[in-house]
Amino acid sequence: MSFEWLVKIISNNGPMFIRGAGVTLYISIIGTILGSMIGLLIGVIRTIPMPERGSKRVFLKVINAILSVYIEFFRGTPMIVQAMVIYYGSALAFGVDMNRIVAAIFIVSINTGAYMSEIVRGGIVSIDRGQFEAAHAIGMNHIQTMFNVVLPQVIRNILPATGNEFVINIKDTSVLNVISVTELYFQTKSIAGNNFRYFESFFVACVIYFIMTFTVTRILRFIERKLDGPDNYIMIGNQMQVETPEDMLRRTKNGGVGQF
Template sequence: MKKNYWLLLVSLFMVLFGATAIANADEKTPDDQFRVGMETAYAPFNWTQTNDRNGAVPKSGDSNSYAGGYDVQMAKKIAEGMDKELVVVPIEWDGLVPALNSGQIDAIVAGMSPTEERRKEIDFTDPYYESDLVVVTRQDSDYADAKSLDDLNGAQITAQLNTFHYSVIDQIPGVDKQQAQSDFSAMRVALSSGIIDGYVSERPEGVTATNVNDDLTMVEFDEGEGFETAPEDIQVAVGMRQDDPDLNQVNDILSGIPEDERTQIMDQAVEDQPSSSDSADGEEESSGLLATFKNIISEYGILFLRGAGLTLVIAIFSTIAGTIIGLLIGIFRSTPESESPLLRALQKIANGILRIYIEVFRGTPMMVQAMVIFYGVALLFSIDMNRTIAALLIVSVNTGAYMSEIVRGGIFAVDEGQFEAAQAIGMTHGQSMRKVILPQAIRNILPAIGNETVINIKDTAVLSVISVGDLFFQGTAAAGTNLLFFQTFTIVGAIYLVMTLTATGLLRLMEKKMDGPNSYNKIEETTTGHE
């Protein structure tokens, strides 16, 4: 057992060291930087690539990942006009406004429309792009030749969650309005698989989708036959905090960019996006499913490996930290009540607090916990937490809530005679727990610890809501750029499977090591002599 304890401590030290190294990659942003948030998965406005080709900018916290697109080029012009260095912070769509208001970014440059609802939360600059609404559908769809909204009668249509695109669907007569999707990646998959007949989008995104996938087409409406929109609905503007003193300066910079130059930048972005270009070496890409897998791995393999490494760091560290939290809570909650009235009262209060902690973190989704903790801390205390540290904290605390009950069950699973025997030889409660009960309890709960490790490897995917660059986040960014969703997530799924199978195998070896030999041979000594 001592060897196992030392192994546990060494593993914890190594994981802590690795986590610190990753966390140090995100240094505190100085005042001379212009931090902008975007999805980096909404081509041609913004996308992810693995080099700085075509003026791409490194993504914050990941030296091997770059952001390109129309938004990036416009953000570069704004930063140059402000005499600041541009820093692109990859953030999921739903996290952009909370990140802005909490001070984690200085502006949103993500193809966001300055709708009336959003103006209640943030301010917007003058528009830097204006587009028309279209409906993306399949070439073989009954609605592929639609010219008006009436032609879409009965179609199953959706749009991105928390966008005005979803609200205009109601203008289609007899439409079968579907549940809003979290992002364009999800909508394109649903469309290709036949779950929906189409989704509402802006023309640049529609051009991207049809350029990449020959099975898709874009429905453009005749004049007066399309969606009725307010001017700000089809405009794209920079989002900034309310009463931001830099708002007027940004407007001045945007006013100095002629309309024809903006159009040229967008046309160039459509041409440069990785999904519509040749391979990095300029050679024509091979056809076939296996060739597609090879191209994806070649282009995004380094990002997947970095994401997998971060996933393992978070999962292993959080499982160890959560187990330690669970052990401490489990030991405390199994401690007999004190004879002192004051200590007994304090013990009951502490037990009540711990019960609330356990029930809250076991009774709410980790995704909700991530949003509340990460953005709540920033809003309430003006603390800009490092995303990796926040991920370690969130998953560790969540795991601790589950492990505390597992540990308590493991302690009570030890035969009561063990307690009595330890007390009979004069051991205190602490000595009994440390030397007799816990070694047996840890062995009892080892399968549960292994299960939590596997769960944590998979559940880090929910941390994409606060834009932690784990494997799922990197896969989403890649699929949002190349639009090869099935192929990309098949690769991501295979990596997850390798990690979980490896973790399970190592934990089973540890179980066998703790159990010792399967059988013991009794050595009988024979003696000679008279009976």
């Protein structure tokens, strides 16, 4: 690798790298948010208790079958193939001329939604059954139980998996170059084609991808720690207070009695 060429490529093509990285982040952020919303909706629907008989049971079975087909199809096929089918297929079959960025966001969203729906369903199933029974005992229906009791816990539990999906989407947007989306990989390929320095050009792209994914990972871990709250709490009457390291030391010196 030539250091001189590396500097020259960055100085001459910096704006193109930045634009490509911006498009990559834009598609990844919007696609992950929309995909997570799709996953939450599907996860709630797929965990609705099935009645023993009646038209509601038939309706739920049909809905679950359709959702299962959607999930299995988008989890079982590569995103690059989905992009080709959705973008070019819709143009050939229905005459729909989709905007490339809109098509990219749509593809990333429905692909993420298929994965997130299973993550959400697993998170809901992991919640103790007693919480569902307690909520139903005080008169809550399934939707109320989900939004008031279950989903706040599920969202916290699936945050690492959601962050992982976000990181995957940042990297997987590179396949969208097949429909000429000008994300980071597409821009890098254009730069490398102009100067014929493929190693140096893609090395720069590699570093940019790493910076984006590393930064996102650290931000998500910070959010997780904030949601977890402090490690130490002590109860005083009917109030819960945070126990700081100074409080712990003072309590130890006073024989275990907290002083506030």
